Amino acid sequence: MRLETRKLLDQSFSGIGLIAILVMAAALVLILAPILWRGSKAFVFKGTIEHRRVMLEQFQRGNADRFTAEMEQAKAARTPVYEMMAAFEAELKAMDRTDRRDYKAPYREVEKALEVLLGPRPGERTPVLLRQQYGQTRWDRTQIKLHEALFSEEWDYSNPDAMGVLVETPRVNQFEGTQLEPLFHYLETRLVEIMRPKRTFYWQFITDTSKDSHIFGGIWPEVLGTLYLTLGAMLFAIPMGVIAAIYLCEYAKEGRMVSFLRICISTLAGVPSIVFGLFGLAFFLNTIQVSESKSVLAGSLTLSLLILPTIIRSSEEAILAVPRAYKEAALGLGAGRWHTVLTVILPAALPGILTGIVISMGRAAGETAPIIFTAAVSVGAPLKIWETLSQPSPALPWNIYNLCTEHEAVDEIRHVQYGMVFTLVAIVLLLNLFAILMRARITKKLRG
Amino acid sequence: MQTTKTQSLILSDAVSRRQHIGTWLGKSLLFLITSLSTLAVFFIFYFILKDAIPFFKLEGFKEFFTSTRWYPSGEPAEFGALPIFIGTGLVTLGAVVVAVPLGIAAAVCLSDLLPFKVRQIVKPVIEILAAIPSVAYGFFALVVFAPLLQNHGGAILSAGAWMILGPILALLVVVLGDFMIGKLKSKWSGALVFPLLGGLAFFLIYRLSSQLSGIEINSGTNALNVAVILGIMALPTIVSVSEDALQSAGRELREGSYALGATRAETILKTVIPASISGILTAVILGVMRAIGETMVVWMASGNAARMPEPWYNVMQPIRTLTATIAGDMGEADHVTGSSRFHVLFAMAFCLLAFSFIMNLASELIVKRSRKKLGK
Numbered sequence: 001m002r003l004e005t006r007k008l009l010d011q012s013f014s015g016i017g018l019i020a021i022l023v024m025a026a027a028l029v030l031i032l033a034p035i036l037w038r039g040s041k042a043f044v045f046k047g048t049i050e051h052r053r054v055m056l057e058q059f060q061r062g063n064a065d066r067f068t069a070e071m072e073q074a075k076a077a078r079t080p081v082y083e084m085m086a087a088f089e090a091e092l093k094a095m096d097r098t099d100r101r102d103y104k105a106p107y108r109e110v111e112k113a114l115e116v117l118l119g120p121r122p123g124e125r126t127p128v129l130l131r132q133q134y135g136q137t138r139w140d141r142t143q144i145k146l147h148e149a150l151f152s153e154e155w156d157y158s159n160p161d162a163m164g165v166l167v168e169t170p171r172v173n174q175f176e177g178t179q180l181e182p183l184f185h186y187l188e189t190r191l192v193e194i195m196r197p198k199r200t201f202y203w204q205f206i207t208d209t210s211k212d213s214h215i216f217g218g219i220w221p222e223v224l225g226t227l228y229l230t231l232g233a234m235l236f237a238i239p240m241g242v243i244a245a246i247y248l249c250e251y252a253k254e255g256r257m258v259s260f261l262r263i264c265i266s267t268l269a270g271v272p273s274i275v276f277g278l279f280g281l282a283f284f285l286n287t288i289q290v291s292e293s294k295s296v297l298a299g300s301l302t303l304s305l306l307i308l309p310t311i312i313r314s315s316e317e318a319i320l321a322v323p324r325a326y327k328e329a330a331l332g333l334g335a336g337r338w339h340t341v342l343t344v345i346l347p348a349a350l351p352g353i354l355t356g357i358v359i360s361m362g363r364a365a366g367e368t369a370p371i372i373f374t375a376a377v378s379v380g381a382p383l384k385i386w387e388t389l390s391q392p393s394p395a396l397p398w399n400i401y402n403l404c405t406e407h408e409a410v411d412e413i414r415h416v417q418y419g420m421v422f423t424l425v426a427i428v429l430l431l432n433l434f435a436i437l438m439r440a441r442i443t444k445k446l447r448g
Numbered sequence: 449m450q451t452t453k454t455q456s457l458i459l460s461d462a463v464s465r466r467q468h469i470g471t472w473l474g475k476s477l478l479f480l481i482t483s484l485s486t487l488a489v490f491f492i493f494y495f496i497l498k499d500a501i502p503f504f505k506l507e508g509f510k511e512f513f514t515s516t517r518w519y520p521s522g523e524p525a526e527f528g529a530l531p532i533f534i535g536t537g538l539v540t541l542g543a544v545v546v547a548v549p550l551g552i553a554a555a556v557c558l559s560d561l562l563p564f565k566v567r568q569i570v571k572p573v574i575e576i577l578a579a580i581p582s583v584a585y586g587f588f589a590l591v592v593f594a595p596l597l598q599n600h601g602g603a604i605l606s607a608g609a610w611m612i613l614g615p616i617l618a619l620l621v622v623v624l625g626d627f628m629i630g631k632l633k634s635k636w637s638g639a640l641v642f643p644l645l646g647g648l649a650f651f652l653i654y655r656l657s658s659q660l661s662g663i664e665i666n667s668g669t670n671a672l673n674v675a676v677i678l679g680i681m682a683l684p685t686i687v688s689v690s691e692d693a694l695q696s697a698g699r700e701l702r703e704g705s706y707a708l709g710a711t712r713a714e715t716i717l718k719t720v721i722p723a724s725i726s727g728i729l730t731a732v733i734l735g736v737m738r739a740i741g742e743t744m745v746v747w748m749a750s751g752n753a754a755r756m757p758e759p760w761y762n763v764m765q766p767i768r769t770l771t772a773t774i775a776g777d778m779g780e781a782d783h784v785t786g787s788s789r790f791h792v793l794f795a796m797a798f799c800l801l802a803f804s805f806i807m808n809l810a811s812e813l814i815v816k817r818s819r820k821k822l823g824k
Contacts, residue, residue: 005626006711012622013713016615017557020550021570023611024687027680028577031588244482251475252482263812264486270734270808271492271801272741273582274771278797281778282495305488312485338474359579366581369743369771373778397583397744404587405748414591421587425580432579436572 032425039422042415046139047200049074050119054134054216059208070196077193078118080186085111085121088180106152106174110183113149117142118194130212131409137216138415139197146191150184205419213379214403214416221382222420225296225393226365226427228383229375232300233307233364238357240304241311245353248312249319250341269309273369276306280374296388299375299395306370307360314356318349351442355435362431366424368397378402396424493801500798503527503791512795518754520777520789527792531756533799535671535767539746542675542763543682543739548732550679551686555731556716558687559694560702578684582744589677589749594668601665601764606657613656617649663764669751671763677745682735689734693727694720726818730811737804740771747772770796 049070055061092100092107119135120127127133136142152171155164172184187194208218244265252258280302284290290298322345330340346353368376376398383393404410404417504512507527515528558567597604625641632641665672697720705715721728751766754773758765774793 002626002629005622006714008622009619010711010713012615012619013716014557014561016619017553017561019615020553021557021562023550024554024577024683025570025573027683028573031580031585031680032576034592035584035588240481240484243478244485247478247482251478261482261486263809264489266812267805267808268485268489268492270737270741270804271489272737272743272771272804274741274743274774275492275496275797275801278774278778278794279492279495282499282794283491287495305492308485308488337471362579366579366583368581368583369775372775397581400583400587401744401748404591417587417591421584425584428579428581429576432575436575 035418035421035425038415038418039425041140042419042422043203043205044199044201045415046197047202048135048137048139048142048195048197050135050195051137051200051202052198054137054211058130058211058216059204061204074194074196075122077190081114081118081183081194082121084180084183084186085114088175088178088183091179103175103178106171107180109152110149110171110175110180113145117145117149131215134216136195139195141412142191142195142197146187150188206423209382213407214413215409219396219399219416219420219423221380221394222396222399223423224382225376225380225395226397226424228296228385228388228393229299229303229371229395230361230365232296232388233303234357234361236301236304237307237311237360237364241308242315242353244308244312245315245319246341246346249316250337250345265309265312268305269313273306273367274372276302276370277373279305280370285374291390293390294373294375294377294392295390296375296383296393297390299371299392300388302370302374303364303367306367307364310360310363311356314359315349315353318352318356319345321352322348351438355438355442358431358435358438362428362435365431366397366428368401371395371398378406396420396427400424496794496798496801499791499794503788503795506788506791512792516756520792521780525788527788529770529773529792529796531754532768532770532773532796534756534760535750535754536740536769536771538671538757538761538763538767539674539678539750539769540736540740542671543678544732544736546676546679547682547686547735547739551683551731551735552690552728554683555687555690555694555728556721559691560712560716560720574684574687577680578688582681582742583748585677585681586744586748589673589745590669593673593677594749596668597665597670597673598668601668602661602663605663606661609657609660610653613653617653621645621649665764667751667766669749670765671750671757671767674746674750674767675763677749678739678742681742681745682738685738686731686735689731690724690728693724693731696727697723726814729814733807733811733814737807741800741804743771743775747775752776770800 052062052067053071056064056067088107092103095103115121115132117135120133136145150171151168152174154167154169156167157164159165170184172181175181175184202218205218206223207220209220211217248258248261252261280298284298284301285294290301326344326348327340330344331337335343375392376395377392378394378399380392380394383391400417400420403413403420407413512527512529513533514530515526516530517526517528518531519526558570562570621642625645628641628645629637701719701723702715705719706712710718746769750769750772752768752772753766754768757763757767774796777789778793780789
């Protein structure tokens, strides 16, 4: 090969390596950006007056007097809407039968759309479902619902070869020449006064319970469930893992037994997480019955098995990284082996062990598959600490899955889904950041 | 006068024995706790197998592994899991195709090309990629990536073709051009050969990508979506393990190669990678295990259709995997504990378990053999 070609190849080789790194970084950014950006909108958004009403009535939060004053203004802006509707209803009654039939169905749609937008009409019975008692709480959703009120949507399947085409016709055309005609223009132009959007910082999203399966309120039961599960898993896994690491590093003599132990630990690390879930169901729940139904306890036990290998490995590494001289000095001063481990090796290895623990905490918090059959339910109240022994709990990872696949109003609560993913990712990333910083400090220290 | 209690340095028999027993007891306690993790492995195998065997007793092996009809709740129920196995294999293969070249290239770059400071920045990127919970990846695949694939599938595919084929063909052009110039030995051949080959390569990719951009993807939740996301999830494992392997090949080896006049690329390709091939293989195996055992992403974004893709390698169609079947069906099957429908899920779990166990053993064996070879 010619020298120039070899040089060119060398450079293109480096180029490919760099591209690979860039692709990886780009993947990270592409995945995190929508989660963080849209997730933050669960906390910071333009809330309408309906949001403040929910806060006041459901969570007893906010100034009642100021709210009443504001509501009066909103009501004043809403009155013409209802007046126009009443006028049209009167007009409808006076029409002959065929006209009435033509108008009735479109008018029902408008009525429904307005109920979704503004909440129930004044003077009507309060609906049973909480979600129907209030209008749109978020300004972004309000605008989508306004669009639905202004335009009727139909799917055109006339061309059998292509997919259906969405046809939108302004409802105003349907009601031309009636009393209802000005309504649409009024809604479009005066929506701000009707809904009164205001920048809202809803940090209580994390600490509020959910109302009417996440249509209103926050995600506290999920956050609490995740905390319980994670801490429970750590409670079992830390002592077992650290002790196993101490044994493997300080006591065991390399031989058949130890290499067998190591193979078992690496096998445990390789077991797919869903198999842990099945095992948890078959063993903890069906065989030894730690609780009657799914429970946080069973989930914690299953999770602890899952993170055990990680904790053992990282603790082992941390213990092995302690300079030999420390140990030899301690032994030379006459300390026993156990004494050496407790007073010299463990304190020196502690930051490293903690790093591993923090990372596996993140892993335990984010795992879903092991808790599906052992601990997680879709809807539940926040548990008291003693209830964790016998009761299942919602948990962030499970409810993210549940809300974006099985919830009856998936599109309506995108912000809640994003908010949950945001919270979970934030928890895990903060834990990892902590671990990265801690490790940087250890490396600095070891370098002197 | 001071009275001091003196303790003899030589312990009495009784004290010595007591200390001995204490040490022994403590040590056995430690051993017992350590072997709990071993016990856990055995328990997992035992309890999965215990509930898997009834299925094979009731339904036999043949239908499970060869039939393509999966109707566990039908009358009579049919348990042909072949499409599910194919689906699992398809997404795993796809993930390997995405992750292995990218991961090894990134690992080489990390270990041999980047300066120390940049490496300190890139490493956390890998760690964060590894730390993001699988359900967040699944959420991304379902809510962001799937609609994108569905609406702009062609554009994404052709962009992917450029990204993958571009570097490969560029390298090919360089090598082929060099070869042809060597053959032709004329003065102007260099100016002629490279534009010609380059143009040809460009034309090839252009044709392919314009054909790909015409493809319409009917459903964004398909094998391709999942394979890409699983590939990204397997990347950190592959990068970090193979980077360790490349690092441990040692400085002397590299310096020897440089001293013989090799370029960096030649050193890495012909010396460093062959020397650390066992570690890289282990990395690939671990990556495969990560992809095959992943539940949430495939459950949320693979479409969960238990039928054979047509043709079997078509990644644009919804598929279903073992893990997703277990996760999805257990909710219904749990009420019928004891039926084939319940036990078939354990049979699947056992297949997964056996596969990951074999893979694990294989990677251990590879490491052991390479250690022997290197005489460490």
